[in-house]
Amino acid sequence: MTDLPAQKADLKSILSTPARVDNSEGMSYLQSVPRRIVTLYIPLSIIVIILLFPFYWMGLTAIKPDDQLLDLDKYNPFWTWNPTFKHIHKLLFESYYPHWLWNTMYVAIGATVLSIIASVLAAYAIVRLRYKGANVVGGLIFLAYLVPPSILFIPLATVVFQYGLFDSPLALILTYPTILIPFSTWLLMGYFKTIPFELEECALIDGASRWQILIKIVLPLAIPGLISAFIFCFTLCWNEFIYALTFLQSTPNKTVPVAIVNEFVDGDIYRWGSLMAGALCGSLPLVILYAFFVEHYVSAMTGAVKE
Amino acid sequence: MADIALAPRRAKTEIREATAWDKLRHNKNWLGFWFMVPAMAFLIFFLAYPLGLGIWLSFTDARIGRVGHYIGTENYEWLWDDSIFWLSVFNTLLYTSIASAIKFAVGLYLALLLNERMPFKALLRAAVLIPFIVPTVLSALAFWWIFDSQFSIISWSLKHLGLITQNINFLGDSTWARICVIFANIWRGVPFVAITLLAGLQTVQPSLYEAATLDGASRWQMFRFITYPLLTPIIAVVMTFSVLFTFTDFQLIWAMTRGGPVNATHLMATLSYQRAIIAGQLGEGAAISSAMIPFLLAAIMVSWFGLQRRKWQQGESND
Numbered sequence: 250m251t252d253l254p255a256q257k258a259d260l261k262s263i264l265s266t267p268a269r270v271d272n273s274e275g276m277s278y279l280q281s282v283p284r285r286i287v288t289l290y291i292p293l294s295i296i297v298i299i300l301l302f303p304f305y306w307m308g309l310t311a312i313k314p315d316d317q318l319l320d321l322d323k324y325n326p327f328w329t330w331n332p333t334f335k336h337i338h339k340l341l342f343e344s345y346y347p348h349w350l351w352n353t354m355y356v357a358i359g360a361t362v363l364s365i366i367a368s369v370l371a372a373y374a375i376v377r378l379r380y381k382g383a384n385v386v387g388g389l390i391f392l393a394y395l396v397p398p399s400i401l402f403i404p405l406a407t408v409v410f411q412y413g414l415f416d417s418p419l420a421l422i423l424t425y426p427t428i429l430i431p432f433s434t435w436l437l438m439g440y441f442k443t444i445p446f447e448l449e450e451c452a453l454i455d456g457a458s459r460w461q462i463l464i465k466i467v468l469p470l471a472i473p474g475l476i477s478a479f480i481f482c483f484t485l486c487w488n489e490f491i492y493a494l495t496f497l498q499s500t501p502n503k504t505v506p507v508a509i510v511n512e513f514v515d516g517d518i519y520r521w522g523s524l525m526a527g528a529l530c531g532s533l534p535l536v537i538l539y540a541f542f543v544e545h546y547v548s549a550m551t552g553a554v555k556e
Numbered sequence: 557m558a559d560i561a562l563a564p565r566r567a568k569t570e571i572r573e574a575t576a577w578d579k580l581r582h583n584k585n586w587l588g589f590w591f592m593v594p595a596m597a598f599l600i601f602f603l604a605y606p607l608g609l610g611i612w613l614s615f616t617d618a619r620i621g622r623v624g625h626y627i628g629t630e631n632y633e634w635l636w637d638d639s640i641f642w643l644s645v646f647n648t649l650l651y652t653s654i655a656s657a658i659k660f661a662v663g664l665y666l667a668l669l670l671n672e673r674m675p676f677k678a679l680l681r682a683a684v685l686i687p688f689i690v691p692t693v694l695s696a697l698a699f700w701w702i703f704d705s706q707f708s709i710i711s712w713s714l715k716h717l718g719l720i721t722q723n724i725n726f727l728g729d730s731t732w733a734r735i736c737v738i739f740a741n742i743w744r745g746v747p748f749v750a751i752t753l754l755a756g757l758q759t760v761q762p763s764l765y766e767a768a769t770l771d772g773a774s775r776w777q778m779f780r781f782i783t784y785p786l787l788t789p790i791i792a793v794v795m796t797f798s799v800l801f802t803f804t805d806f807q808l809i810w811a812m813t814r815g816g817p818v819n820a821t822h823l824m825a826t827l828s829y830q831r832a833i834i835a836g837q838l839g840e841g842a843a844i845s846s847a848m849i850p851f852l853l854a855a856i857m858v859s860w861f862g863l864q865r866r867k868w869q870q871g872e873s874n875d
Contacts, residue, residue, distance in 0.1 A: 266737070279769070285672075293669045297680065300687050300743065303698040308710065310701060321712050328645075371595035380588025393599055395796075395856060396607060397804035399825035400845045403832045405602065407618070427603040430595050459587055488691040491825075492808035495833055506693035507622035510811050521701055528694040539689045543682045546689075550748065551755035 304532075310525035311336055318521055336522035337530065339391060345501050345508065346527065353504040353531075355488035356418050356493075360425035364482055365475065368430050372437035373463055377449065387438065394431035401427070402495050409496050420496040421504070425486050432485070433478040440474030441467060477549035480542050487535055505531040560737065590641055611849075613842035620836040631843035640819055641844065644827040648851075650734070651823060652803045655741045659798055660791075662742065663749025668779070671757045681751070688747040696811035699740045703727050703812075727813055730820030737812055739823050741802060756790035757783065796859035799850060824848050 310318065312332040317324045340388075371390070375383045401430055405424055406482045414420035444467055452462045468475070493504045500512060509527045513520060580586050614631055618624025635641045670681055687695060702709055703726035711723040727733050760783060768778050806825040809815065815822035815830065822830075824844055832841020 255823050289669055289674065292665070292706050293674075294682070294805070296666055296669075296746075297683060300684060300747065301815075303695055303702060303743070304686065304690070306702060307694075307698040319707060322705060326709055326712060367594035367598060370591040370593075374588045374591035378584050378588040378591060380585045383588065386592065387625055390599070391596075393603055395800060395852070396603060397800060397852070399804040399806045399828070400610060400852075401603065401606045403828065403838055403842045404606035404613055406833065407613070407838065408602070408609065422601050423598075425852055426598045430598055434595060452615055458581075484689060488693075490691075490693050490810070491829070494810075506691050509697065510693055521704075521707075524697060525701060528697045531694050532690040535689050535691070536686065539686070540682075543678075543685075546685070547681075547751060547755070550688075 279385050307525045307529050307532075310521055311529045313522065313523060314528075336526040340526045340530065341522050344523075345503075345512070346505075346530070349503055349505045349508040350530070350534075352502060353487060353506075354420060354534075356421045356425070357483050359418075359422040360429060361479060361482040362428040362485050363422065364429035364433055365478055367426065368434040368437055368478070369463070369468070369475075371430070372434045372441055373467060375434070376438050376441040377446075377461070377467075390431050390434050393427070394435065398428060398491050402491050405492070406495050414495060416498045416502055418497075418502065421489075421493055424492050424496070425489060428485060428489065429482040433482055436478050436481075437471065437474055440471045444470045473545065473548070474541065477545040480538055480545060481549040483538070484535055484546075493537060547549070581838035610842050611683055611846050614846040616839045618838040618842075619840060620833075624839050627839070631839050632847075634840065635843055635847070641827065642820070643819055643830045644822045644824050644844075645847075647734070647821060648803060648825075650850075651738060651741070651805070651821075652799060655738050655745065655802050656795065656799050658738075658742050658744040659749050659802075660795060663746045663794075664753055664791075666746060667757055670754050670784075680845045681754070685747045685751055687744050688751075692744060692807045693811045695744060696740060696808045698741075699736070700727070700812050703736050728817055730817055731819055732815035733813055733821050737809055740808055740812060741805065744808065745798055745802065749798060752794045753787065753790065756787050760786050792859045796856060799859070803851060803855065804848060 279520060290419065309327075309329065312334065313329045314331060314333045314335070317329055317331075361375075375387045375390075409415055409420045409424070414423070448466055448470075449462050452466055457465070488506070489504075490506050493507045494511075495505065497503050500508070503511070505527075509531065513524045513527055599817045613624065615625030615626055615628060617627045617630070666684065668676070670684065701707075705725050705728055706723060708723065708726060710726070711720070714724075724732060726736050764782050765778055768782060770774075773781070804825050805823060806829065809821055809823055809826050810829070813821045815826045824847065828841040828844035830841075831837050831844060
């Protein structure tokens with residue numbers, strides 16, 4: 250369903266290569282430059298500045314010396330001429346921060362890998378094996394996507410406690426897939442549908458088993474989808490808060506978001522520098538990952554919605 | 557040569573009847589079942605079972621460390637007379653409706669702007685999505701600092717512009733606190749709405765706009781009669797997600813206000829966390845979170861049927 254418009258656009262751009270100059274011009278010549286400034290550039294820059302300002306502020310606070318942070322009259326608060334790495338140093342060498350980063354990474358990768366394996370199998374079975382009731386199961390998985398963690402965390406806490414997983418990263422690795430599997434199954438179903446069925450039929454005639462088809466034919470062709478699913482799941486794990494807040498207790502075991510909210514917020518008036526440094530260092534890995542995979546990211550987001 | 561002569565005979569002997577095991581191995585339903593096992597195991601043990609358990613817990617007096625006994629609807633009766641619960645319901649509805657409406661309006665506007673031709677388009681689109689990438693809690697902390705009562709950069713700027721004389725007590729005053737958390741939620745949600753709607757916009761054929769321009773349509777008419785109808789299906793899906801995740805929001809509130817001042821920003825999710833985990837009243841907390849289910853179902857139904865109706869109007873098949 251999703252792929253039709255995209256393919257159409259591709260085909261069109263290929264066919265109309267000689268006329269591309271005209272197409273790209275579009276109808277924009279109908280608008281004068283001043284009009285474009287008022288209707289396009291000014292509103293756009295205001296929105297983008299508002300969207301990015303908190304990050305600028307976060308970064309600036311993280312490298313400002315303490316006295317400049319709290320003295321707004323003597324120094325211009327929007328800039329600093331003597332940046333310091335004191336806060337970041339304090340964070341990395343005088344707190345559990347490296348532990349927390351490691352925990353978050355470990356949980357995110359564990360949960361993501363588990364969910365991708367489970368969803369590849371499920372998506373393949375729903376799209377290609379088309380067993381009895383596959384459509385119903387597909388619908389149920391979509392419904393599972395709509396069940397929010399804030400309804401589930403209380404009963405899950407009792408379940409986690411019963412299984413003796415409380416305060417262990419394993420609790421998160423096993424519960425995060427409930428958020429990730431519905432999403433990535435749905436995304437991968439879309440990708441698997443685009444792979445020509447004929448390829449699989451050929452392989453079946455040559456005597457390949459379903460398992461071999463999945464590993465040797467479908468997965469290599471679905472690599473863009475796998476990357477999308479992987480980085481999106483990873484981001485969701487990194488972002489998850491309520492389960493981590495409920496299931497983890499001891500300080501060294503926490504994940505970055507929970508630890509920063511609980512451990513750094515004390516009565517200290519000078520906490521802002523290290524708090525913002527913590528927020529910055531917790532966001533950077535994701536932003537770097539995002540910078541490398543923007544296209545996959547966008548296709549993951551839109552793919553799951555458009556299906 | 558000898559091999560060639562011998563080969564068919566050997567092959568002939570190797571052909572055998574398909575055993576029951578072979579048939580089973582190639583049975584779609586049997587294979588499908590095993591392919592589904594990992595995903596289903598996760599979803600049943602950690603999603604379906606807890607969902608049921610949560611509803612059961614809401615009918616018990618369970619506490620942390622103590623198995624509950626069935627007490628009927630006592631938890632719900634208790635909540636019915638609890639003004640804080642009703643305040644949280646009101647807050648949740650207010651938060652969801654205002655934030656979703658503004659997210660939709662700003663998101664659609666931003667999508668239309670980003671769909672225009674301009675320099676650095678790819679870079680701008682990438683930058684717009686950053687608030688969605690960064691963990692909510694961490695950006696909420698940045699907002700906490702921006703809305704600080706003493707050192708807020710907004711108060712400072714407004715004071716230097718001569719608009720106010722006193723610092724605004726952003727998170728200490730109930731009205732301001734509500735505005736601040738709603739603003740932070742909008743800030744975080746707009747990129748998602750904008751980028752997904754942008755993907756929808758890009759599938760609209762430019763020739764439609766060209767035809768409309770020839771017919772003398774204004775920009776508003778083009779939006780109203782071309783863009784909006786073609787976008788409706790994707791709007792319905794995006795807004796369902798947006799409403800759903802706003803309604804059940806927890807982390808933003810928890811990082812910024814923890815429900816304060818005087819419960820003015822308590823949502824149902826934060827209240828259930830406070831009652832169930834901090835106060836240890838699992839049963840009561842479960843009742844609050846179960847009370848969210850009808851609202852969620854209603855939201856899903858509205859958008860679902862909105863979507864169906866639109867498809868029917870456009871004369872598409874309901875696939």
